Amino acid sequence: MALLFLRISCVAEEMALMWHAVLFFIFLSSRFTLAQISYSIPEEMPKGSMVGNVAQDLGLDFKRLISGKGRVHTVDSTEYIALDKERGMLYIKEKIDRESLCATKTPCALHIRMTLENPMELYTITVEITDINDNAPFFQTEEIRIEIIEAALPGARFMLERAMDADVGINGLQSYSLKPTDHFALELESNADGVKNVEMILQKQLDREKQERLTLILTAMDGGESVLSGTVQIHIAILDANDxxxxxxxxxxxxxxxxxxxxxxxxxxxxxxxxxxxxxxxxxxxxxxxxxxxxxxxxxxxxxxxxxxxxxxxxxxxxxxxxxxxxxxxxxxxxxxxxxxxxxxxxxNKPTLTILSMASSITENSLIGNIVAMINVNDPDSEVNGQVHCKINDNIPFSITSHLTMFLPCTQIRTWIEREKLSTILV
Known part of the structure; x- marks a missing residue:
């Protein structure tokens, strides 16, 4: 009987990431496939809508999906996308709301892994969820009340409530308007995160003896093809001198x-x-x-x-x-x-392990280097706190190794980098 040695290699490189993923492969067959494809779909597609012909795009016979017990695995707790093995299609299982899934984060994408058995194969699928203009800008209060002293000089600034818009990009909040414009103008200030603060600038000095109150309409508009907007009333009470x-x-x-x-x-x-x-x-x-x-x-x-x-x-x-x-x-x-x-x-946060695929049994004459399982490990901590070191028991006829891989979806969509560790347990 040949003497077998344990081989461990699973040290993550020093790289600041919000989460780290590690895949372990236990070899049972010398044949192993790793490939990737990307799709782009708009949010709010109805259930049953096709995402893509995964069999055709990966060059697979749809019969292979059936014989290989094709399955899809998602990082997210909700299974938005499912696999129809009979037709070789990915389809919408649950309607996707981009705002609920990613909030303001862009690009917004689902990362899916598809596995086949006998022989084992792994495919990574990235589905970008694009925004549609399904949310209008809105103000969280019905009215804004401001008191202004009549002695305030032109140039005095008054910060206003900014509008909210769950959409992103051109479909998100783009501009404001103020009416009437007899005494005030608007000025927008963009923050580093792209959020625009809005301030009202006094252009013409107020006279309380002529008019004690003013009512203005502030309108927020997005940049969608069909522009959506929201409004709020500004009630201004003019007070005596505070200069x-x-x-x-x-x-x-x-x-x-x-x-x-x-x-x-x-x-x-x-x-x-x-x-x-x-x-x-x-x-x-x-x-x-x-x-x-x-x-x-x-x-x-x-x-x-x-x-x-x-x-x-x-x-x-x-x-x-x-x-x-x-x-x-x-x-x-x-x-x-x-x-x-x-x-x-x-x-x-502790690392968590998920078995993606595992052989139910192996033969006694299995070749060294054959894959028997694929395991995913996640740690949501960043930098060194999220680096994962992995090992298996000593004195067993298996060894585990890992290989860093980078998955880059189609550049015409956008580029994401997903760190993966492919590790091998040798028979």
């Missing part, structure tokens, strides 16, 4: 916080000064973000501007936040600043 607006000492604050930090953790303290005296110089601080996830996660002390953690922060769920902070005095004048918060990863 100095608050001014922040900094326009941008940068903060680092560990994930899983406890509620109440102090993140930053912002300060705005107002040259006015008395009640006109009293400043109140607000978080002006309208996203519920942001408002639930952070808290600001209205009196002193101290920002604390108000929820459970998780790097794997969201690694970056941006807070829009507004300081407003009693006369309605305001200034704004931004808090950029980066969440630091800690090693709080």
């Amino acid at each position: 100095n607006a608050p001014v922040f000492r900094q326009k941008i604050y940068k903060v680092l916080v560990n994930e899983n930090s406890p509620k109440g953790t102090k993140l930053a303290k912002v300060t705005a000064s107002d040259a006015d005296e008395g009640t006109n110089g009293q400043v109140t601080y607000y978080i002006s973000n309208k996203e519920k996830a942001v408002k639930d996660m952070f808290h600001i002390n209205e009196d002193d501007g101290e920002i604390t953690l108000n929820g459970q922060i998780d790097y794997e769920t969201k690694s970056h936040y941006q807070l829009d902070i507004q300081a407003r005095d009693q006369g309605g004048l305001s200034d704004s600043c931004k808090i950029s918060i980066d969440v630091l990863d800690i090693n709080d």
Whole structure:
């Protein structure tokens, strides 16, 4: 009897990724196939719609899908796409809403693995989900109320609530309009993440004796082929003199916080000064973000501007936040600043293993190097916290090795890089 040695090789390269995937292959046949294809489909296709002729595109006889017990495996918990082995087709099993699947992340894709048996074969399939203009911009409040002192000079700025739009790209929020335009103009400021803040700029000084109140209509529009829009009313009350607006000492604050930090953790303290005296110089601080996830996660002390953690922060769920902070005095004048918060990863996730395919038995004369199983290992942590080291028991007639592979879908769609480890257990 030949003496067999255990061979282990499964050390991941140092590369910062949101998750790491490791595939192990236990050899039972010298024949092994690894290939990939990509498709692109719009969201909201009805159930039963065809995604692609996978048999034709991979050069397979559809009978091979039946004899090889073809199966598809998805990383996502919901099986949106299924395999029709009789026709060799991939079809929509559950209607896909791109916004629910990927939120604002682009590109949005499903990563699928198809396996065959006898002999074992592995195919990777990437399905890009493209956006359709199925969401109109909307404001989370029915009206905006602003108090402005009549002594406010042209150039005074007033931050407005920005609209939300679940669509992305050209179908997402693109522009605003304000009517009437007798006293105010709009100015948009793009953030690094592509979100546009909207501010109303006073163009002509107000006169309370002539008009005590103004009503404006703010309209948000997307860029779809058929433009969708949403509106909100702005009610402006004109007050007597308060001629100095608050001014922040900094326009941008940068903060680092560990994930899983406890509620109440102090993140930053912002300060705005107002040259006015008395009640006109009293400043109140607000978080002006309208996203519920942001408002639930952070808290600001209205009196002193101290920002604390108000929820459970998780790097794997969201690694970056941006807070829009507004300081407003009693006369309605305001200034704004931004808090950029980066969440630091800690090693709080264990690797998980999933058996993709496994032979039910092997013959005693099986050749060395034959595949007997394929195993997928995921660790959602990043960088060194997500690097996976794998081994099997000593003193058994199998060995495990791994080979780093890169899957690059069609460049005309977009490019994704998926790290995979192909490991071999030798008989």
